[in-house]
Amino acid sequence: MWRTLAFGLALIGISAQVKLHAETCPEQVSSEIAELRKQQAELRSGPYENGPIQELGQCTRQALQLGLTFAARGPASERQAAKEEAANCLALRIEAISNSCSCRQLGADVGRDLDMKDLAGQMHDVGSAYQRMTQAAARARQRAFSNPLIQQYVAEAEKYRQCYDRLAINTLDDLAKKLDAIDAGDDRASAGSAPSATGPVPGTNGPSARLPATPTTNIAQPSTHAPTVNPPSVSTATGSGPTTATTAPSSPSAGNCADLRNDIAAMDAQSNALPGYLGMRVQLASLYNKLCGAGAAQRTEYWYTSDGRRLGPVDAGGRPANAAYAATQDIGRQCAGAANPGMCALAAGAVGNCKSPPSDLSSACAVAGGYGDPSDTAAATGGDPLPDARLTIGGKAYDVPNACAQALAQAADGGRPFNVIKTCPDDLLAALGHAEGKEAGVDPTAFLSALGPLLNKGFAPPGAAPKGGFDQAFCAQMENNAQICKQRQDDMVSCVPTGNAQQPCVQQGNTNTSGQAGAFGDCYMLYSRFAGMCRMNVNLRPQIAKASLPKPPPPAPKPVAPKPVTGGSQAPPAPPQMSPQCQQLVSSYVAAAQANDGPRALAGYNALKSAGGCGVLAKVDRPMPKPQAAPADDPRFIARGATPLSDQVVGGCDASPAECQRRVQQLRAGVSPEAQAALFMNAVSIGLQLGATVANGMAATMPQGGGSNMNSIGNRPVQHTYGQGAPTYRTPRNSPSDITGTK
Amino acid sequence: MISKMMATTALMLLAAGCAGPPPPKPVDAFQGLLNMNSAGVPVDAPVTMGQPVAFITSDNVENYIGGIKDAGEYWSKRIPTALTNTVVLADVDPTYFSAQMLAVLRRHYPNIERVHDFREAVQRGMRGVILVDLKMKWMEPYGDRTNRMHIDFYFFDAGMNPVSKLSGEAEYKVPFAAMEGHVQKITDEALQQIDAKMTTLVH
Numbered sequence: 001m002w003r004t005l006a007f008g009l010a011l012i013g014i015s016a017q018v019k020l021h022a023e024t025c026p027e028q029v030s031s032e033i034a035e036l037r038k039q040q041a042e043l044r045s046g047p048y049e050n051g052p053i054q055e056l057g058q059c060t061r062q063a064l065q066l067g068l069t070f071a072a073r074g075p076a077s078e079r080q081a082a083k084e085e086a087a088n089c090l091a092l093r094i095e096a097i098s099n100s101c102s103c104r105q106l107g108a109d110v111g112r113d114l115d116m117k118d119l120a121g122q123m124h125d126v127g128s129a130y131q132r133m134t135q136a137a138a139r140a141r142q143r144a145f146s147n148p149l150i151q152q153y154v155a156e157a158e159k160y161r162q163c164y165d166r167l168a169i170n171t172l173d174d175l176a177k178k179l180d181a182i183d184a185g186d187d188r189a190s191a192g193s194a195p196s197a198t199g200p201v202p203g204t205n206g207p208s209a210r211l212p213a214t215p216t217t218n219i220a221q222p223s224t225h226a227p228t229v230n231p232p233s234v235s236t237a238t239g240s241g242p243t244t245a246t247t248a249p250s251s252p253s254a255g256n257c258a259d260l261r262n263d264i265a266a267m268d269a270q271s272n273a274l275p276g277y278l279g280m281r282v283q284l285a286s287l288y289n290k291l292c293g294a295g296a297a298q299r300t301e302y303w304y305t306s307d308g309r310r311l312g313p314v315d316a317g318g319r320p321a322n323a324a325y326a327a328t329q330d331i332g333r334q335c336a337g338a339a340n341p342g343m344c345a346l347a348a349g350a351v352g353n354c355k356s357p358p359s360d361l362s363s364a365c366a367v368a369g370g371y372g373d374p375s376d377t378a379a380a381t382g383g384d385p386l387p388d389a390r391l392t393i394g395g396k397a398y399d400v401p402n403a404c405a406q407a408l409a410q411a412a413d414g415g416r417p418f419n420v421i422k423t424c425p426d427d428l429l430a431a432l433g434h435a436e437g438k439e440a441g442v443d444p445t446a447f448l449s450a451l452g453p454l455l456n457k458g459f460a461p462p463g464a465a466p467k468g469g470f471d472q473a474f475c476a477q478m479e480n481n482a483q484i485c486k487q488r489q490d491d492m493v494s495c496v497p498t499g500n501a502q503q504p505c506v507q508q509g510n511t512n513t514s515g516q517a518g519a520f521g522d523c524y525m526l527y528s529r530f531a532g533m534c535r536m537n538v539n540l541r542p543q544i545a546k547a548s549l550p551k552p553p554p555p556a557p558k559p560v561a562p563k564p565v566t567g568g569s570q571a572p573p574a575p576p577q578m579s580p581q582c583q584q585l586v587s588s589y590v591a592a593a594q595a596n597d598g599p600r601a602l603a604g605y606n607a608l609k610s611a612g613g614c615g616v617l618a619k620v621d622r623p624m625p626k627p628q629a630a631p632a633d634d635p636r637f638i639a640r641g642a643t644p645l646s647d648q649v650v651g652g653c654d655a656s657p658a659e660c661q662r663r664v665q666q667l668r669a670g671v672s673p674e675a676q677a678a679l680f681m682n683a684v685s686i687g688l689q690l691g692a693t694v695a696n697g698m699a700a701t702m703p704q705g706g707g708s709n710m711n712s713i714g715n716r717p718v719q720h721t722y723g724q725g726a727p728t729y730r731t732p733r734n735s736p737s738d739i740t741g742t743k
Numbered sequence: 744m745i746s747k748m749m750a751t752t753a754l755m756l757l758a759a760g761c762a763g764p765p766p767p768k769p770v771d772a773f774q775g776l777l778n779m780n781s782a783g784v785p786v787d788a789p790v791t792m793g794q795p796v797a798f799i800t801s802d803n804v805e806n807y808i809g810g811i812k813d814a815g816e817y818w819s820k821r822i823p824t825a826l827t828n829t830v831v832l833a834d835v836d837p838t839y840f841s842a843q844m845l846a847v848l849r850r851h852y853p854n855i856e857r858v859h860d861f862r863e864a865v866q867r868g869m870r871g872v873i874l875v876d877l878k879m880k881w882m883e884p885y886g887d888r889t890n891r892m893h894i895d896f897y898f899f900d901a902g903m904n905p906v907s908k909l910s911g912e913a914e915y916k917v918p919f920a921a922m923e924g925h926v927q928k929i930t931d932e933a934l935q936q937i938d939a940k941m942t943t944l945v946h
Contacts (some may be wrong), residue, residue, distance in 0.1 A: 479946050630903040632865045637903075638779050640860035645808040645837075646800045653841040654857045657849070658843040671927055672832025 793870025
């Protein structure tokens with residue numbers, strides 16, 4: 001089998017190379033990819049062969065890293081695993097050659113001379129080099145956030161990121177070194193020494209047709225399956241220092257919207273069976289329409305004088321001396337006469353203001369700088385309308401118009417799916433009804449109520465390979481990115497002109513959904529959607545595939561044995577047949593759960609789930625019901641008594657965190673070695689004084705001459721003998737260290 | 744020599760908290776708040792919290808602050824002001840725990856709010872609550888000379904159901920005649936453990 005596969009792959013490679021010499025580059029690539037996809041589909045066709053747990057091959061691991069597959073370690077036959085590995089090798093080849101035309105212009109190749117395994121290794125090495133570069137960029141942003149060199153180096157690196165050859169690795173490493181050479185003093189460095197950009201530069205921090213870098217993780221980047229296209233970079237850029245230019249002047253990239261559109265279409269083709277897909281697709285469509293729905297002319301920014309007079313376009317050159325702010329024509333009109341027109345325009349999304357910004361915009365530009373320049377985005381060029389989403393149900397693909405997708409996404413989210421029947425095509429409704437077993441035309445209520453669970457289960461075709469889900473760390477990273485975007489949205493405060501001289505500007509907070517804040521909002525929504533989809537697919541694939549398999553016919557009824565008449569209780573049913581491996585998994589999981597050991601129970605659960613549930617998990621593993629808000633008069637609640645001390649101490653810290661932290665500093669100083677030494681010296685000193693005082697007091701109570709001489713009834717008076725100590729004298733020091741208390 | 748012994752004795756009394764008022768006995772973390780027991784809450788279970796989030800401090804926290812206050816008052820009547828062990832007072836000051844605990848919470852939930860009890864949390868529309876519980880075992884001058892701090896964060900979902908408990912614990916064995924019991928240090932250590940768990944398990 002292996003030989004057949006290898007031979008087939010070699011043939012593909014040879015035929016592809018032959019064709020490449022005969023056609024133009026895009027044609028070559030297109031036909032080659034089509035051929036590879038065909039081979040891929042063949043490899044993945046046919047019934048899925050189950051078997052023992054299989055390890056991932058090198059191509060599969062690399063494809064996972066790149067987000068090209070959802071395969072994960074799981075049960076399969078050796079032949080099935082080999083086919084999946086070969087299909088993923090093809091996926092890598094497709095990924096590599098899809099960028100070959102642009103890479104060739106850079107002087108880079110895509111490793112056509114490499115065999116599949118070597119290509120996987122090469123792609124891994126390029127990925128590692130890219131990661132080193134992004135880490136260097138993150139470090140550089142920590143030191144000099146607003147240095148334009150950082151973005152330009154990163155933009156340069158972006159061009160080599162998907163060129164899988166030695167030149168790309170060397171270039172990425174060189175750029176990492178340059179980024180590491182930027183120090184804090186370079187914060188206002190000019191762009192003069194920046195690498196020359198040959199052609200359009202997609203904004204790396206800002207929206208681009210590819211997923212922005214998330215340099216702090218090794219996670220797969222879902223560039224194909226889940227094209228999270230335009231969220232701002234959320235890596236490390238939180239600086240507040242003065243900002244100069246956010247990007248070099250650039251011309252709009254004609255391909256960005258098309259790339260974005262293609263990525264979404266690719267996602268439609270490959271991922272539409274996944275739970276949570278529709279919600280994310282709706283979000284992407286919304287974003288695409290927002291970014292690509294307007295022409296470049298509507299988005300060109302101009303410089304304006306403080307009285308709203310339009311000057312030249314921002315891209316034409318530097319900031320004119322009399323320029324007060326930059327904005328598109330629409331925004332320019334809105335912000336003319338505002339108390340701070342620059343801030344007004346920036347809040348509305350005109351980041352051209354951050355090219356040599358005045359001091360009052362520096363902080364805001366630092367935030368905006370994390371998003372990039374919209375002139376670099378897909379938005380700059382406009383784009384064709386997005387095609388309808390698709391759902392593949394029972395092996396057949398159905399068009400899902402946007403309104404229908406929205407209604408279905410709402411149903412999947414637990415909302416009221418009233419519009420589904422009205423907005424979705426009949427054939428789709430029929431297919432959904434068939435999958436549910438409840439026809440929309442017969443019983444609409446039953447159909448609609450079963451819709452949410454059906455959509456959340458996904459539509460893996462019968463017999464599909466039980467692919468693994470997203471990695472948990474990846475999902476966590478998506479959630480974290482969502483939170484960072486939310487935080488940035490919250491940090492953006494729009495200044496809305498009122499026309500009132502007394503109060504010329506009203507601050508509008510994070511509810512703003514347009515302009516810069518809105519961009520961060522988009523980022524938040526998109527990452528949230530993806531995180532949601534990710535959570536729904538963590539290690540779920542085997543279960544989904546299993547649930548989608550056609551149910552076997554019920555076994556013929558066995559003759560019923562007569563019930564024993566003795567004994568009052570029925571014998572327990574025989575346990576289902578289970579493999580030793582499954583028995584081990586189940587017993588480990590149960591033991592961990594009984595021991596209340598969360599992490600071990602979670603690991604056990606995941607292991608059991610990735611083994612397909614062993615026929616028992618599905619019986620008990622149901623999604624947790626969404627917690628309903630408790631009523632205020634919930635009988636579980638006890639009316640709590642007063643907590644004056646907590647109010648004073650904890651409440652005080654809660655009300656005045658800064659003051660509380662100052663107190664903490666004092667308390668820390670209070671236990672420092674210096675404080676201890678001072679205390680000890682003080683105590684010894686006081687103790688010595690106290691001893692002397694007591695002794696003096698005793699002496700003071702003694703009769704001072706005259707009166708009776710008690711010698712006759714008492715012991716002999718003590719004389720000046722050190723051994724017993726004269727009351728008013730101290731013993732001489734034995735050594736200087738006595739007084740320090742060290743002896 | 745007498746004077747040195749007196750000074751040392753006074754210091755030891757304060758450092759040890761010896762024979763002062765007995766420390767408060769720990770109670771169940773849910774006491775006074777919920778008609779249920781905290782024993783069944785899953786340990787270290789991953790949890791996704793809704794927003795907004797509030798926090799509540801348990802009766803043990805109130806008792807912890809009260810115990811320190813009582814001990815301070817007890818000794819202030821018996822030890823001259825000039826002999827007060829300011830190092831111990833700084834070390835055990837409950838403000839330290841409060842501030843550090845709040846810092847951990849805010850690191851994960853910058854807008855977290857303090858509420859008095861669950862009823863208030865529901866009335867204010869909270870979608871999640873973190874109950875902070877603290878159990879302190881103070882050193883015994885003539886017995887187990889260990890200061891041990893155990894902190895639990897109980898996570899409640901929007902239905903105010905406890906869904907996870909994350910714990911941190913640290914201890915310090917106080918050497919004889921030590922100046923202080925490293926309460927700040929064990930507070931930091933215990934909270935850091937919870938902080939790390941929150942980073943991993945709470946979303």
